[in-house]
Amino acid sequence: MxxxxxxxxxxxxxxxxxxxxxxxxxxxxxxxxxxxxxxxxxxxxxxxxxxLRCTSPQVAVAGFLRAAASLGLEPGSMTVLDVGAGTGLVGELVRHAGVARVVGVDALPAAREASLRDRPGVYADYVVGDFLLGDGLREALRPYAFGGLVSAGAFGGTHATPRALENALAILPPGAPVAFTIDERWMDASDPDGFGAAVERLIADRRLELLERTRFQHRVTTTGEPIFYQLVVGRTAPVPAD
Ligand SMILES: C[S@@+](CC[C@H](N)C(=O)[O-])C[C@H]1O[C@@H](n2cnc3c(N)ncnc32)[C@H](O)[C@@H]1O
Incomplete structure (x- = not known):
């Protein structure tokens, strides 16, 4: 190639x-x-x-699998949502790891076309949509009982916004494992419009329980400088104890 x-x-x-x-x-x-x-x-x-040596798909999927294992969940019976699925790298990795079904969402029709062309059979469904635009996408995803969410490199900057992250998490049931990667520049909690503040809000409102938050080298720039991201791993609001 x-x-x-x-x-x-x-x-x-x-x-x-x-x-x-x-x-x-x-x-x-x-x-x-x-x-x-x-x-x-x-x-x-x-x-x-x-x-550019991008590692986000591998890092996000490994984080997702660690979260599922630590919660005692069996990937083989899970349907996972891949937000900003692109050409399907994340979907392919989770399927190889034994996840039963993965449903991709991406804002671009070209992403869906590329994924179906280059990785046919990986996604049970691949929906073109944006978690900001709400109802149409929610309707398209309604048939699926999602057991978790994984996303690599799809949030921040020119990509999906903090509100899109909150909307995506809201379609998961309580206790679902979640893993996503975000450029550390967008994780500064002092910016009220950034992802750092959004993650803090999700945790404070008990919509997300944090399991891991780690810094890693996402990729290098076109001139070879490292770009650092954070991997955020958690679970949606846990089921209350009896
Ligand atoms: C850097 S690519 C990552 C693709 C894939 N996750 C991977 O790791 O190979 C980011 C993807 O996020 C998608 N994206 C950006 N904003 C989005 C949004 N608001 N809703 C859904 N997808 C979005 C882009 O269209 C693009 O395909």
Missing amino acids: ADVFAGVRLLGPPVTDGEYIALSEHETVHLHEYTRIYAVPGLYEHVVQDR
């Missing part, structure tokens, strides 16, 4: 408007121009996983 992408160049230094990749002499795209990137089979994986 690497030879196919021999002409792809990573462009830096990343400035406030982000990182770019040159797909050819004539075409340069922003790293987050997912519709274009997902249109080429394997391009996202080549750039983000192989060249």
Whole structure:
């Protein structure tokens, strides 16, 4: 696969408007121009996983499995929600780990198309939607009894907002394992609009019980500097004791 992408160049230094990749002499795209990137089979994986050494899918899935194990839950009987599923890397990992069913949600039709094209059979369903837009997505997800949520690299910055995270967690039953990764820049609790404050709120309101919060290297930038994220692992409000 690497030879196919021999002409792809990573462009830096990343400035406030982000990182770019040159797909050819004539075409340069922003790293987050997912519709274009997902249109080429394997391009996202080549750039983000192989060249930028992104570990978020593996870290999020490992955190999710640790949470499920610590709660005594059996992945083989679980339906898991993958928020911001992209081309399906997270779905593939959870399925390989024995999770019975995974349902993907992504705001972009191109993500769904790429996942069905490159990883057919991984998702029981893959819904195009945004957790901010509410009702349509909730209706599409209603048939599923979700037992947990996993998400890699889909929250913060140009991606899903804290409210989307709160909405996604709200469709889970009590006691469900949850694992997601977020850029540490968005986890500063002193920003009332950030994810740090949202996570603190979820914990204070007893909507989320924190099991782990760890810093890890998510990937490197197009010029090779490390980017650090946090892995947040928890469970939704536990079932009250009798
Ligand atoms: C960096 S990619 C990560 C994809 C995948 N989770 C992975 O780790 O390979 C982020 C994905 O989140 C999706 N996304 C961003 N905002 C979203 C939102 N509000 N609702 C659903 N998906 C969203 C993007 O379309 C994109 O596919």
